[in-house]
Every structure is written in structure tokens, then in C-alpha cells.
Amino acid sequence: MSTGFDSQELTKNKLLLELLNNTENEDLLDFLNRHSGTFFSPVSESIKNREITRDFLETHTTAKNPLNDDLFVAHNSYLGQIRSITTKDLKVEFVTKCQPPIKERDLNKTTLSDLFPNSLPSLNHTSNQEKLVQKRTKFPEVDILGEAVVQDPRNTINEISIIFISSPLCKDNGPNDDKLLFDFNTKQTETRNITKEDQDLKKQKGDNGQDILVSLAPYLGNEELQKLIFRVGKFGRKLLGSNLHPNEIPEILFSYLDSAIEGFPTEKLLLDEEYEEKKIEKLKLFLTEIILLELSKTLFYFDEKVDKTIDETMNVLFTKFKVLDFNNLEISDKLFNKEILNRAIKALRSIDNYVTPRQKMTCIAECSIILGELFDNNFSGADEFIPILIYTLIQANPPRWHSNLQFIENFSDPEWLPLSSLGFHFTNIFSATYFLQNLEPEQIKDPDPLLFIVTKNAFELLHSLTKKIDYTNYGECNDSFEFLENPNEKIYKNNNNYKNSLKSRKVKSRKKWRKTRNLTREKIINDYYKYRQNPLHFDSKDQDGFLMIETNLKKNKSSKKNKIDNKKGMVNQKDNNGKKENERNVEKAETGKKVKANKVEDVNKNKLNLKRKIEKNVTTLEMAEMGEGEEQDELKKKMKNQKKKKKKVTLEKNILNLKNPYNKFQFYNVNFEELKINDVNQLLQDYKKLVRAVVETDSTKLK
Amino acid sequence: MKKQKVVLLGKGRVGKTSIFKRFLQNEFHDNEVTTIQPQYLEKQVKVNTEKVTLSIWDTAGQERFRGLNPLFYRNSKAAIMVYDITDQESLDSLEDWLAELKNQVGHKIVLMIVGNKSDLKKKRQVSIEDAENLAKKVGAQHFCVSAKTGENIDEMFHELAKRVMKFVKENKTPLNTTKSRRNFALVNEDVETKKKKKKNNDGCC
Numbered sequence: 001m002s003t004g005f006d007s008q009e010l011t012k013n014k015l016l017l018e019l020l021n022n023t024e025n026e027d028l029l030d031f032l033n034r035h036s037g038t039f040f041s042p043v044s045e046s047i048k049n050r051e052i053t054r055d056f057l058e059t060h061t062t063a064k065n066p067l068n069d070d071l072f073v074a075h076n077s078y079l080g081q082i083r084s085i086t087t088k089d090l091k092v093e094f095v096t097k098c099q100p101p102i103k104e105r106d107l108n109k110t111t112l113s114d115l116f117p118n119s120l121p122s123l124n125h126t127s128n129q130e131k132l133v134q135k136r137t138k139f140p141e142v143d144i145l146g147e148a149v150v151q152d153p154r155n156t157i158n159e160i161s162i163i164f165i166s167s168p169l170c171k172d173n174g175p176n177d178d179k180l181l182f183d184f185n186t187k188q189t190e191t192r193n194i195t196k197e198d199q200d201l202k203k204q205k206g207d208n209g210q211d212i213l214v215s216l217a218p219y220l221g222n223e224e225l226q227k228l229i230f231r232v233g234k235f236g237r238k239l240l241g242s243n244l245h246p247n248e249i250p251e252i253l254f255s256y257l258d259s260a261i262e263g264f265p266t267e268k269l270l271l272d273e274e275y276e277e278k279k280i281e282k283l284k285l286f287l288t289e290i291i292l293l294e295l296s297k298t299l300f301y302f303d304e305k306v307d308k309t310i311d312e313t314m315n316v317l318f319t320k321f322k323v324l325d326f327n328n329l330e331i332s333d334k335l336f337n338k339e340i341l342n343r344a345i346k347a348l349r350s351i352d353n354y355v356t357p358r359q360k361m362t363c364i365a366e367c368s369i370i371l372g373e374l375f376d377n378n379f380s381g382a383d384e385f386i387p388i389l390i391y392t393l394i395q396a397n398p399p400r401w402h403s404n405l406q407f408i409e410n411f412s413d414p415e416w417l418p419l420s421s422l423g424f425h426f427t428n429i430f431s432a433t434y435f436l437q438n439l440e441p442e443q444i445k446d447p448d449p450l451l452f453i454v455t456k457n458a459f460e461l462l463h464s465l466t467k468k469i470d471y472t473n474y475g476e477c478n479d480s481f482e483f484l485e486n487p488n489e490k491i492y493k494n495n496n497n498y499k500n501s502l503k504s505r506k507v508k509s510r511k512k513w514r515k516t517r518n519l520t521r522e523k524i525i526n527d528y529y530k531y532r533q534n535p536l537h538f539d540s541k542d543q544d545g546f547l548m549i550e551t552n553l554k555k556n557k558s559s560k561k562n563k564i565d566n567k568k569g570m571v572n573q574k575d576n577n578g579k580k581e582n583e584r585n586v587e588k589a590e591t592g593k594k595v596k597a598n599k600v601e602d603v604n605k606n607k608l609n610l611k612r613k614i615e616k617n618v619t620t621l622e623m624a625e626m627g628e629g630e631e632q633d634e635l636k637k638k639m640k641n642q643k644k645k646k647k648k649v650t651l652e653k654n655i656l657n658l659k660n661p662y663n664k665f666q667f668y669n670v671n672f673e674e675l676k677i678n679d680v681n682q683l684l685q686d687y688k689k690l691v692r693a694v695v696e697t698d699s700t701k702l703k
Numbered sequence: 704m705k706k707q708k709v710v711l712l713g714k715g716r717v718g719k720t721s722i723f724k725r726f727l728q729n730e731f732h733d734n735e736v737t738t739i740q741p742q743y744l745e746k747q748v749k750v751n752t753e754k755v756t757l758s759i760w761d762t763a764g765q766e767r768f769r770g771l772n773p774l775f776y777r778n779s780k781a782a783i784m785v786y787d788i789t790d791q792e793s794l795d796s797l798e799d800w801l802a803e804l805k806n807q808v809g810h811k812i813v814l815m816i817v818g819n820k821s822d823l824k825k826k827r828q829v830s831i832e833d834a835e836n837l838a839k840k841v842g843a844q845h846f847c848v849s850a851k852t853g854e855n856i857d858e859m860f861h862e863l864a865k866r867v868m869k870f871v872k873e874n875k876t877p878l879n880t881t882k883s884r885r886n887f888a889l890v891n892e893d894v895e896t897k898k899k900k901k902k903n904n905d906g907c908c
């Protein structure tokens with residue numbers, strides 16, 4: 001049966017030898033025998049000089065699916081498929097992993113195919129879910145190089161079939177999955193005795209609501225509920241099409257759900273719940289779950305670039321922190337248990353396989369419940385528990401950790417989150433992450449000094465992206481408890497959206513104040529001047545409002561001043577432009593005395609003259625063209641029109657100049673940036689004098 | 704009545720966890736433990752005819768985890784501040800916790816000041832007067848308990864439940880102080896017009 005691989009090749013295969021000769025792996029051989037399975041031997045890995053873990057072997061030990069020859073199941077519950085493509089000459093076979101872990105598949109089955117009735121036409125969850133799964137688990141296809149048969153070393157009758165593949169099957173499962181921290185010395189086939197604790201655990205998990213979708217399944221026949229689901233689904237689609245920023249959606253979503261559920265008849269629903277409040281809570285959770293199954297795909301990141309870089313830097317940080325051991329974190333050695341820790345790590349790592357915040361939170365809860373087993377019914381306090389949680393977090397180094405936390409935080413009901421056990425576990429792990437994000441040498445027992453040098457860059461990058469929460473001013477009591485309103489906001493302050501939201505808030509507060517005053521803008525400005533003369537005449541509220549205006553004004557003071565100056569300047573200029581040449585001579589006489597103004601004026605006039613000349617040329621040309629075959633009257637009319645046009649043009653130019661404060665100064669060839677306020681004032685004064693002189697000459701002429 | 708959140712605060716080694724454990728194990732009338740997890744406990748307490756579910760959150764007392772505690776305060780209705788009667792420092796440090804709590808929670812909450820290890824009367828360092836003065840100052844109630852013997856534990860939690868119920872009834876403000884609610888009708892509005900509006904708003908004043 002062997003093709004292309006002779007026995008010599010087999011003796012070189014390290015992986016195979018490991019499997020056959022290591023007595024610890026007997027159960028794997030049994031597994032192969034029992035299920036007439038095949039062992040996949042990645043050639044690339046067997047040549048590399050690396051340690052082979054038990055987990056790695058397990059992934060490659062597979063059993064055939066009796067119903068479908070092409071499908072196989074790995075020992076640690078991954079699904080794979082052998083596919084082939086036949087071209088003209090040759091048949092190419094390859095292996096793909098069609099995943100996901102059985103756990104998730106089961107969940108999908110119970111929740112999706114059964115649950116969603118036909119009343120949801122375009123909220124087609126099943127297909128969407130499948131697409132999601134396919135997308136996430138796109139596994140690199142692995143080429144099949146050849147097949148061989150080896151005899152079982154313990155038993156001469158049995159044979160083990162082996163398929164050589166180009167690269168390993170289990171690489172795509174998290175950042176560094178193929179190097180799990182501990183190898184599995186304890187045999188997995190040993191079934192743990194089901195104790196009372198386990199049953200309790202199961203119950204708790206049920207309460208935690210992994211089955212929230214299932215719990216409402218029996219009541220889906222209820223017409224009212226169907227209508228409600230339909231409405232919510234419609235709303236979900238609307239949200240998707242609305243182009244709103246993910247930042248804005250949670251608020252809208254939860255307030256909508258509140259109003260949608262209000263007054264909903266719950267008598268026939270959830271008969272096992274006594275209290276009305278609990279029923280409504282469950283219903284709300286159910287609806288959020290439905291909507292988020294649809295939305296979470298598109299709303300996972302807030303700011304994709306920022307979030308992704310934070311995720312990556314956190315992964316880097318955590319891998320460097322792997323140096324930290326029990327001694328560093330002050331955990332007693334009694335708590336060390338490979339098997340439990342490994343399970344907890346796996347549970348935490350699986351967070352990225354789930355879709356909705358609630359599912360993700362159950363992963364976190366599962367992790368800490370498993371860790372609870374370490375204490376062996378001896379009740380643990382937070383002082384003992386948080387260090388071990390931190391340790392597991394470091395070792396697990398879950399993919400997209402920051403984004404996952406952020407997503408959970410934002411898309412879970414703020415009313416429900418701080419009151420449930422899921423919320424508690426979430427807060428725990430959130431605080432552990434916060435601890436690691438802001439780790440300082442004093443917080444660790446005998447730290448390796450190199451650690452903080454190595455991680456310095458990652459820390460700096462992280463802190464530039466997120467902002468440290470400041471708890472240091474314990475003594476002072478703030479009136480605004482901004483932190484409490486949304487802790488995320490402070491952490492992610494650097495986010496532009498956050499800044500924008502702050503801006504809009506300020507505007508809102510200003511608006512509110514104005515509403516209370518019930519005044520228009522002009523009146524307020526009038527009042528403001530009064531206030532500046534005598535601030536004591538007004539209430540404290542009004543004073544605050546005025547202060548707001550004042551600070552705003554101060555901010556833009558310089559630019560506004562310039563604007564005002566420009567306006568004045570332009571008014572003068574308008575006057576100038578409109579005057580006749582005689583007056584200009586007078587002006588010249590006047591201006592000759594003042595050097596600065598003179599220079600400016602000269603430049604001004606030169607330019608004006610140039611412009612006029614050009615315009616005149618144009619008009620004469622036009623006139624020449626027009627004048628050949630036409631009468632004089634028409635010419636006169638056109639002259640008039642053109643004069644009007646000229647006026648219009650100059651007006652427009654003036655307006656344009658008004659709008660742009662820099663224009664005026666460019667016009668005079670004055671470098672705006674170097675200009676000081678004194679200079680501006682002088683210029684202004686000069687202009688005022690000029691205008692006065694012009695007006696006076698006008699009036700004398702009239703007399 | 705809805706669940707009410709209670710946080711346990713105090714210096715490390717003061718006996719927070721053992722109070723927690725004792726409350727869980729004690730048989731006190733008409734109670735029902737719903738979930739047991741390390742450092743998290745939900746327990747129903749009957750006051751007169753009404754029932755309250757207290758969900759009690761243990762926090763870390765060690766200095767190195769001090770910065771994490773504010774994350775746990777959110778939406779809590781009551782705090783149990785624990786000190787050790789054989790350790791004067793543990794009482795003094797409560798003032799820091801109180802200031803922090805006041806700063807971070809923002810609204811009024813029910814406060815309990817609890818001296819643990821009352822079975823070690825010989826080693827007592829903290830005078831009851833000091834503790835009661837502090838309690839008066841901040842409007843808290845003072846209790847001396849022993850987690851070892853179970854003395855006063857049930858009474859303390861019963862009193863807590865009573866006060867929490869009273870507190871919740873008096874302050875019937877909506878619980879959701881965490882996020883301001885917006886009218887969902889906004890969604891129907893055209894996004895563009897909304898943006899325009901925003902721009903206009905920014906420009907004023």
C-alpha cells in the first residue's frame with residue numbers, strides 16, 4: 001500500500017516514532033485500532049528539531065467517520081475532511097479542517113436550526129452563522145504526500161495506516177497553540193468521576209445562560225413572541241443599514257429593547273420563573289442575543305486599526321510575561337495543577353470562537369469556575385484568586401483579547417452586567433488585564449529586571465493607545481463621576497470618536513443652558529456684554545454659562561480679533577475702491593506722511609491698477625469684437641452691463657476676502673505669522689485717518 | 704425585589720473572606736444560596752415578609768491590587784468595610800477606602816463598618832469608641848463580629864439587608880446610571896442630516 005515512502009523514510013519520522021515507542025501514547029494507538037483510524041504525519045514537523053507535545057499528536061490521530069469516508073474526527077475533537085481534485089492527468093488529494101470544535105457545533109445546532117421560525121425572513125441566522133464559521137475556520141489546505149501502513153509494535157496483527165502530509169493540521173488555532181504550556185501527562189481517556197460538584201458546575205453554567213436561547217425555545221409558538229422577534233429583527237436590519245458608529249449603537253439598542261419589551265404579556269412565557277422581573281430580564285437577554293448574532297460580525301471593532309494594534313501589542317506583552325511564575329505572582333505552590341490549569345487556559349482561549357458577548361462571557365466564567373476547582377472547596381478570597389487568574393491569562397494569551405473585552409463591555413446590557421455572576425467574572429478578568437497593562441516592578445515579587453526593559457516598548461505603545469485611569473486623587477471628592485458613567489471611555493480616551501462625543505456633549509450642555517434661559521443668541525450676546533460690565537447682576541447658573549462663552553472666546557481670541565480687524569479693513573478698502581481718481585490723489589498726499597501705510601498703499605494701488613488695466617483691455621477687446629456689426633446704442637447698453645458686472649465682481653471679491661482672514665494680509669504682502677498685534681493696530685489707525693480725510697474732502701467738495 | 708450588589712472592602716488579612724465563608728455556611732432562617740463561586744455569592748435574605756437577593760463581591764485587599772478595586776464598585780448599593788480589632792492600622796486604612804468609595808461611586812450607598820476577630824478580645828488594640836466615632840462620621844453602622852465563632856455575622860447581614868431594602872425604596876431612581884438613554888427614534892433620522900446638525904451645533908457660541 002505504501003506509495004513513494006520506503007521503510008527508511010519511516011524510521012526518520014520522529015513524530016511516528018514518538019507515537020509508536022512512547023508508552024504514554026498507548027491510548028492513542030488503541031484509539032486508532034478501535035476506530036480503524038489513520039495517523040497524519042506532517043513531514044515538515046518530523047524533520048524539525050522541536051518538542052512534540054501530546055496535544056500535537058492528538059490532533060493528528062484521527063478516526064474515520066463511519067457514515068462518510070472522507071470525513072474524520074481527531075482525537076481532540078477536531079473535524080477534518082479529505083478532499084480530492086482530479087484534473088486530466090492526476091488526482092490531487094488534500095486535507096482540510098472543517099472544524100469548529102464539536103462544542104460550538106452543538107451549540108449552533110441547538111440554538112439556530114431549531115430556534116428561528118419562518119417569521120424571520122431575511123434574518124437568516126443559520127446561513128449567516130455557517131458563513132461566519134466557514135470564514136473563521138478557513139484552514140490552509142494541506143497536501144497529501146503519500147500513504148503507508150505500519151505494524152503496531154505491541155500487537156503483530158493490527159496495522160496502522162499513515163498518511164503523510166506536507167504541514168501540520170493544528171497550526172491555525174490561536175497564536176501559539178501548538179506549543180501549549182503543559183503537555184498532557186494525565187491521560188485524557190480517563191473519565192473523571194462525576195461528582196456532586198460537577199453537577200453543581202453544570203447547573204451553574206446553565207444558570208449563566210449559555211442556554212438562554214434554548215430556554216425560550218419551547219415558547220416560540222407564542223404569537224406575541226413571534227411578533228416581537230420579528231419586530232426586533234427588523235430593527236436589527238435597520239441598525240445594520242444605518243451607518244451608525246459602533247460607539248452609538250449600544251445605547252440605541254438597549255433603549256429600544258427596553259421600550260419593545262415594555263408591556264409585553266409574559267404570563268404564558270417561561271413558566272418555571274416565578275418573578276415577572278426575571279422573566280423580563282430573560283426575555284431581554286434573549287432578544288439581545290438574537291440581534292447580536294446578526295450585528296456582532298460588523299460591530300466587533302470600534303476603530304479597527306487602533307484595536308488591532310492594541311490586540312497585537314497585548315499579545316506581545318503577554319508572551320513576554322510568560323516568564324512570570326508562581327513565585328513572582330505570590331501564588332502558593334499548592335495550587336499548581338497542570339490538568340486544571342490547562343483546561344482553564346483552553347476555556348479562556350476559546351473566547352474568540354464565540355460570537356455574542358454573552359457566549360464570550362460564559363467562556364470567561366467557565367475559566368474562573370474551573371480555576372475554582374484548584375481551591376478544592378476551600379473558599380478562596382480575591383487575594384488568592386486574582387493572582388492565579390492573572391497567571392492563567394498570561395499563559396492563555398487569548399487572541400484579540402482587547403477587542404473581545406471591549407466588545408463585551410459595550411454590547412452587554414449596562415443594567416444587567418454589574419448584577420450577574422457573569423458580570424462578576426468579567427469584572428475580575430477585566431481587572432486582571434488592567435493589572436497587566438499597567439504592571440510596575442513593585443507589584444511583583446523579585447521580578448527579573450530584564451523583563452521591564454524588554455517590555456518597555458510594548459508598554460509605551462500600549463499606553464499611547466490607551467489611557468491610564470487615574471485613581472490617585474482619593475482624597476478629593478469630584479462632583480462629576482465621569483469614570484463611573486463609562487469606564488471604557490477613559491481607558492480609550494485616545495480614540496477620536498471619544499473626543500468627538502466629548503465635543504458634542506459640551507455643545508449639548510451649552511444648548512441646555514441656553515434653553516433654560518429661553519433666549520436667542522443675540523440676546524445672550526447682549527447680556528454677555530452687560531455681564532462683563534457687572535457680573536454680579538446675574539445668577540450663578542448664568543455666570544457659568546457666560547464663563548463658558550468667555551473661555552470659548554479666549555480660545556479663538558487671536559483669530560477672532562484678526563477677523564474683526566479684517567472686516568474693518570475691508571470696509572475701508574471698499575470705500576477706497578469706490579472713490580474717484582481725484583480723491584486718490586488727495587489720499588496720496590495724506591498718506592505720504594506715513595511711511596508704513598504708504599508702502600502698503602502703494603502695493604495695493606499697483607495691484608488695483610494692474611487689475612483695472614487688464615479688465616479694461618478685456619472690455620475693449622470685447623467691444624471691438626462686438627462693435628463691428630452693431631449699433632452704438634447696444635454698445636452703450638453693454639458698457640453699462642459690464643460696469644454692473646464689475647461692481648458685482650468687486651463685491652464678491654470683498655466678500656471672499658472677508659471670509660478668509662488670511663486673504664487680506666496676503667494682499668498686502670505682509671507675512672501674517674510675523675505680524676504683531678501692535679502692527680495691526682497701527683495699520684488700522686492709519687486707515688481710519690485715511691477714511692476720515694477722504695470723507696472730509698468729499699464733504700468740502702459738495703459744499 | 705431585584706438583586707442588590709454589595710462589596711466587601713478592607714485591608715489584606717483582615718478576614719473578609721472568612722466572613723464571606725461564614726455567611727455562606729451559617730444556617731440562618733429562610734435563606735437560600737443560589738450560586739457559589741470563589742469570591743462571589745448570591746444569597747436571598749428575608750426581611751420581615753420581603754426577600755432581597757444580595758450578591759456579594761469580594762475584593763482584593765493587598766496593596767498591589769489596590770488600583771483594581773474601583774472597577775468593582777460600579778452600581779453597588781452597599782459596602783461592608785472590614786477591619787481587624789487586633790490591628791489599629793486596619794481601622795486607619797478604612798478612611799482611605801471610604802474616601803475612594805465616595806469618590807468613585809458618586810451616589811449614596813449603605814455603609815457597614817465591621818470589626819472582625821472579636822473572639823481575640825485579649826489582643827484587642829482598637830477601641831470600640833474609635834470605630835464607632837468613625838462610623839458616626841460617615842453615617843455607617845458599626846458591628847463587632849467573629850468569623851471564627853460566627854458571632855454576630857447573621858445579625859450583621861440581616862441588618863445590612865434591612866438597610867439596603869430601605870435605601871432602595873427611598874431612592875427609586877432608575878438603576879441605570881451607567882449610560883444615559885437615548886431615544887431610539889434617532890435611528891430613523893437620516894445620517895446626513897444628523898451630521899449636518901452636528902456641524903451646526905459645533906459652530907455656535
